Amino acid sequence: MMRLPFLETRFLNRQYVLRGRSSGASIYTLSKSFQIVQATQELDSREENVVDTLYNGLLSSNRACLAQSITLTESTHPRKRLQARSLLKKALQHCKQCQEKDNSYSFRIGLSGPPGAGKSTFLENMGKFLTTRGEKIAVLAVDPSSTTNGGSLMGDKTRMQELSRDMNAFIRPSPTSGHLGGVTRSTNEAIIMCETAGYKTVFIETVGVGQSEYAVADMVDMFVVLIPPAGGDELQGLKRGIMEHSHLVVVNKADGDLMEAAMRMQYEYTSSLKFMRPISPNWRPKVMKVSSLTKEGLPELWSVMQEFHETMLRTGELVETRRKQQRVWMWNYITQHIMQVFREDPRIKDNICRMESNVEQGYMTAGEAAEILLHHFVPNSML
Numbered sequence: 001m002m003r004l005p006f007l008e009t010r011f012l013n014r015q016y017v018l019r020g021r022s023s024g025a026s027i028y029t030l031s032k033s034f035q036i037v038q039a040t041q042e043l044d045s046r047e048e049n050v051v052d053t054l055y056n057g058l059l060s061s062n063r064a065c066l067a068q069s070i071t072l073t074e075s076t077h078p079r080k081r082l083q084a085r086s087l088l089k090k091a092l093q094h095c096k097q098c099q100e101k102d103n104s105y106s107f108r109i110g111l112s113g114p115p116g117a118g119k120s121t122f123l124e125n126m127g128k129f130l131t132t133r134g135e136k137i138a139v140l141a142v143d144p145s146s147t148t149n150g151g152s153l154m155g156d157k158t159r160m161q162e163l164s165r166d167m168n169a170f171i172r173p174s175p176t177s178g179h180l181g182g183v184t185r186s187t188n189e190a191i192i193m194c195e196t197a198g199y200k201t202v203f204i205e206t207v208g209v210g211q212s213e214y215a216v217a218d219m220v221d222m223f224v225v226l227i228p229p230a231g232g233d234e235l236q237g238l239k240r241g242i243m244e245h246s247h248l249v250v251v252n253k254a255d256g257d258l259m260e261a262a263m264r265m266q267y268e269y270t271s272s273l274k275f276m277r278p279i280s281p282n283w284r285p286k287v288m289k290v291s292s293l294t295k296e297g298l299p300e301l302w303s304v305m306q307e308f309h310e311t312m313l314r315t316g317e318l319v320e321t322r323r324k325q326q327r328v329w330m331w332n333y334i335t336q337h338i339m340q341v342f343r344e345d346p347r348i349k350d351n352i353c354r355m356e357s358n359v360e361q362g363y364m365t366a367g368e369a370a371e372i373l374l375h376h377f378v379p380n381s382m383l
């Protein structure tokens with residue numbers, strides 16, 4: 001047994017100690033059979049107190065505790081990660097008990113749409129509509145662009161001002177750092193925290209309609225795309241992707257001079273549905289139009305959303321989809337993390353470019369280059 005600061009490492013037969021991040025934030029043992037065990041250590045009594053206070057705060061729906069709990073899950077500090085894990089375990093147990101007791105499942109809704117489609121206005125007014133009916137709603141923003149430009153587009157603006165003052169609403173801007181994997185992981189965990197705090201309707205909002213936005217589709221029950229009535233060529237090109245991923249397309253700004261264009265858009269999208277494979281065996285995607293400004297169509301839209309939730313619960317599809325999603329995410333995180341460790345490994349880093357060039361120029365097959373790199377990484381592996 002070998003001791004490392006903060007972490008206890010278990011050595012199985014042939015294992016290699018790897019630094020998970022350049023900051024040395026986490027240390028992993030990698031076994032011969034590629035089994036990865038993240039070393040852990042018990043929480044001390046102060047840390048346990050922190051976790052208990054946050055958990056009790058969540059149960060009493062304390063918004064400050066909810067915000068702190070989410071911040072904890074976003075931390076990459078090893079001690080904080082340990083606390084986050086302990087808190088998440090309690091939170092998950094609580095959610096599971098609620099589900100088993102009265103089959104009460106939260107409703108996770110992904111909302112995407114190009115900039116300017118009216119997402120903030122929509123969430124502000126839909127949110128108010130729901131909170132006045134006594135619902136508790138959470139809005140979590142995910143800004144995939146923040147992972148490449150280091151800043152959050154959505155965090156910069158003051159959005160949903162009225163809703164943010166509403167005691168029945170909780171709004172959280174996007175985490176501003178980390179790679180997409182990190183951001184989506186934080187969002188997954190933030191959803192659990194919100195649900196533990198009694199926010200039974202959780203909106204996950206992303207800017208844009210592209211590949212990274214569709215990642216959000218894999219963490220929600222219902223994926224909704226909000227589009228403006230006149231989308232131009234760009235939106236036209238994305239139409240197929242939008243239709244393939246969405247349970248519901250909402251044409252916003254169906255008011256005043258834009259009403260006619262909104263109707264045309266609704267018709268066009270409805271027609272193209274005929275040529276699409278249904279996204280679910282129990283639900284046929286719908287195209288609706290609303291005005292977030294005048295609030296027209298919002299109650300009808302909510303009825304359809306509820307119909308979806310009820311159908312998915314009744315048929316068991318919601319539970320089944322969530323199970324699949326969790327499995328997929330687990331492997332996504334593992335893959336992302338291993339790739340990061342691999343690329344940053346000093347034995348690999350300097351050789352990557354050379355191997356890529358060898359492969360590109362035909363001096364080596366892709367398989368051979370991969371084998372060489374993997375041998376540097378796990379010298380005794382049976383490749």
Ligand SMILES: Nc1nc2c(ncn2[C@@H]2O[C@H](COP(=O)(O)OP(=O)(O)OP(=O)(O)O)[C@@H](O)[C@H]2O)c(=O)[nH]1
Nearest residue numbers: 114115116117118119120121207252253291292293
């Ligand atoms: N006429 C009309 N205008 C709307 C409606 N909803 C939003 N808008 C306007 O559209 C513009 C963009 O609205 P936002 O809510 O900021 O849009 P967004 O999608 O959140 O934009 P980003 O934050 O840039 O992604 C604003 O000027 C809104 O007033 C609507 O239903 N009807």
